[in-house]
Amino acid sequence: MAIIETSTWATKVGLARMLSGGVIMDVVTADHARIAEEAGAVAVMALERVPSDIRKFGGVARMSDPKLIEEIKDAVSIPVMAKCRIGHIAEAQILQQLEVDFIDESEVLTPADEEHHIDKHQFRVPFVCGCRDLGEALRRIGEGAAMIRTKGEAGTGNIVEAVRHMRAVMKGIRELAGMREDELFAAAKELRAPVDVVNQTARLGELPVPNFSAGGVATPADASLMRQLGAQAVFVGSGIFKSENPELVARAIVMATTHYDNAEILAEVSAGLGEAMRGLELSEIPAEERLAIRGW
């Protein structure tokens, strides 16, 4: 063993790859975290409120109390993620100091900067960011995101936005992959994304970092749907701990994510779960309360 380099790009993207095929669950207490780990979550997102409660509660949603994050870190051995506000460099520095394993620069919290996202290359901890389309995904990767998740509409239990965003990203990638090299410059301009990240994506035929799904997953079938549309893993927020039987639902969503293409197992795990979280029709949400529109 010669030179040792820590917190490199390869280790950041590598951790994201280790979480592939799994479920990352929002938790608000150490007890929740233990339930999530027991159910087979690959990581937990430490939060003070799940998105559906953030929606209900209103006001400014900020980074969680470090004390809560520490309690959750102590409770489980799987990776612990935490959210900071878009553009809030100081919250991100605090989360890095707490040694969380991943930071989510998240539209679920109230943005701190309406123009700039965090320069994530400056951090040793890996970041995940949300997107609604390919341009947004590639801009975030250009800024140093080691994982992308489509946004969906968090806290609704409604999968429609997650599907819209995942389809937009995958269609965008297919279009890029079919282009001549000299067409990629114009594509980069159109996508408002760095040309090197655009070229890399076109060459690979996929994003250069893992592509997960978030925002609206409430049932095992939702998780399977997102995997079939191209998500390598799923984030589940309110869908688990706002359901009637969190343990059962958590376990079923984990199984549906692994066996996303096995209808026999999907039918089995979907049975007898009790009431899912109460969903929200998108038209019931006033435009200014949509979370997905945050981020630029």
Add this chain to the structure above:
Amino acid sequence: MPQPASVPTLAPRADPGTQSKRRRIGILALQGDFREHANAIRAIDAEPVLVRLPRDLVGIDALILPGGESTTMRKLVDRYGLREPIAALARGGAPVFGTCAGMILLADRITDGDEPVLRLLDIAVQRNGYGRQLDSFESDVEIPELGDEPLHGVFIRAPVVTDAGPEVQVLARDQSGRPIAVRQGKVLATAFHPELTDDRRMHRLLLELIEAERGTTGP
């Protein structure tokens, strides 16, 4: 119980293209970087088979336990009844290769009190022994058996091997002298992730162990 070692010498590097039969390599695909292992297997002209249920183990020549979250994988291995069938496959002589979380699944002892899973490798491991994500690192790894050119090791929340039994051949060590690549009979394990690089020598070694098996038992 650790498997008694019948250590075959490394076969000369066979050109995979000349193999009489395209080898089918199972990859445990409950979660983790199974896709990167599948790409590595395709690159050496073998066929990856994703393993999610016991029936997927039928007809494979070797098995890879990928990187991922060992806590999650151990739960899912038992949920789908894979523990005993995988152990039986290894007892039957099929080579097995584990990376990172896969190494933990193979270990005979886990130092933080967790129950061991497959116990196919006479080592003790400490999960996340190198630290949390901020301590994840890259480093060259020298494995003389695989040539002079070092491998590039990507270590992600990697396990530390705190003890290795007498039957375990240590292929590489870290700067503190702790094993990071080991072999016992037909069981291979690394604390790092060769599948995240383009270097296929560890995967080729797995293929060679299948050939070694044919050599000893006849076609």
